[in-house]
Amino acid sequence: MKRNLSAFLFxxxxxxxxxxxxxxxxxxxxxxxxxxxxxxxxxSDFAIAEDGVIFIPDGKDGNxxxxxxxxxxxxxxxxxxxxxxxxxxxxxxxxxxxFLSVLxxxxxxxxERKGRADFAKVAEISCMACTSDVILSGKxxxxxxxxxxxxxxxxxxxxSFDDTMKCLLPNYRRYGFKSEREHRASYLDLSMLTxxxxxxxxxxxxxxxxxxxxxxxxxxxxxxxxxxxxxxLSPNYREPRLNAKIRDAFNKPGRGDEITAxxxxxxxxxxxxxxxNMIGVLFSNxxxxxxxxxxxxxxxxxxxxxxxESLLRDAVNYGGLYSYYYQxxxxxxxxMAERYGExxxxxxxxxxxxx
Numbered sequence: 001m002k003r004n005l006s007a008f009l010f011x012x013x014x015x016x017x018x019x020x021x022x023x024x025x026x027x028x029x030x031x032x033x034x035x036x037x038x039x040x041x042x043x044s045d046f047a048i049a050e051d052g053v054i055f056i057p058d059g060k061d062g063n064x065x066x067x068x069x070x071x072x073x074x075x076x077x078x079x080x081x082x083x084x085x086x087x088x089x090x091x092x093x094x095x096x097x098x099f100l101s102v103l104x105x106x107x108x109x110x111x112e113r114k115g116r117a118d119f120a121k122v123a124e125i126s127c128m129a130c131t132s133d134v135i136l137s138g139k140x141x142x143x144x145x146x147x148x149x150x151x152x153x154x155x156x157x158x159x160s161f162d163d164t165m166k167c168l169l170p171n172y173r174r175y176g177f178k179s180e181r182e183h184r185a186s187y188l189d190l191s192m193l194t195x196x197x198x199x200x201x202x203x204x205x206x207x208x209x210x211x212x213x214x215x216x217x218x219x220x221x222x223x224x225x226x227x228x229x230x231x232x233l234s235p236n237y238r239e240p241r242l243n244a245k246i247r248d249a250f251n252k253p254g255r256g257d258e259i260t261a262x263x264x265x266x267x268x269x270x271x272x273x274x275x276x277n278m279i280g281v282l283f284s285n286x287x288x289x290x291x292x293x294x295x296x297x298x299x300x301x302x303x304x305x306x307x308x309e310s311l312l313r314d315a316v317n318y319g320g321l322y323s324y325y326y327q328x329x330x331x332x333x334x335x336m337a338e339r340y341g342e343x344x345x346x347x348x349x350x351x352x353x354x355x
Contacts, residue, residue, distance in 0.1 A: 040347055085121065206222075217232055246259065331353060
């Protein structure tokens, strides 16, 4: 009887997977972020500490808002300005105890956490042309930002707290090519369809990278060795492909609606997460009936074989890019969902137990 039930469950899963209907994961935790005291004006990222305190850089307000685990405001850190202890447009961030990294214009601030919402600034790292993840690794940060020096062209670099830099991933690898020559011969400008952002995750000495316009995960060691790749296709992923219609729309003014319509046909890769047993890739698809984007999670084993594809229920946004934070110790993926409001937006952090 148990064998028959196991077989039934396996073939039910297989039929669902092959039909393109993703499994659904419901959030086990919903945190409404308070907007009553000092509202968030613009949040593009967040991080969560080991005690549940939430850090949200506010790009328009020029500060870092700290919240209790239940979403009530704990403290506002910093203020807008050009001074050494001030912030201009804080955006992307990462937290690995005891450090918090925050991208701010052309530099990354490194803070050491001294209390629940108390920080001391310990480093400031220059970071020109950085619009992607700033991931902490030891006493350094991994960034995806173009660099051209005597050794060549690079995208992913490791920058230490003393502002020295080590180049890791050649630029052509960012786009999924095996050589600079292949890159020049085959490169298509997918910026017409995607945001051109890269996403990073580090597991021990191994780095995992995915570019939002290419369904390819690239992994390599912190010394740049042992590079490997695998493709991240799954039933609901819509691979970006240029066509004559989108090229023509970009070359003529006043055709923004056509460009939007074409962009809404493809998936946005919006994140990557890893632990000892899994490589996860997040992507979003536009849902025309609700005029919102929905978030999916692909899970691969460490060899790059697709294990599952899941729809994350209630993770709904008005744009294709999502803010997320994976707490590896608890196996919880946190995702920020935003709803527009008449007076102010509604932010909620959803927690999904992955193990």
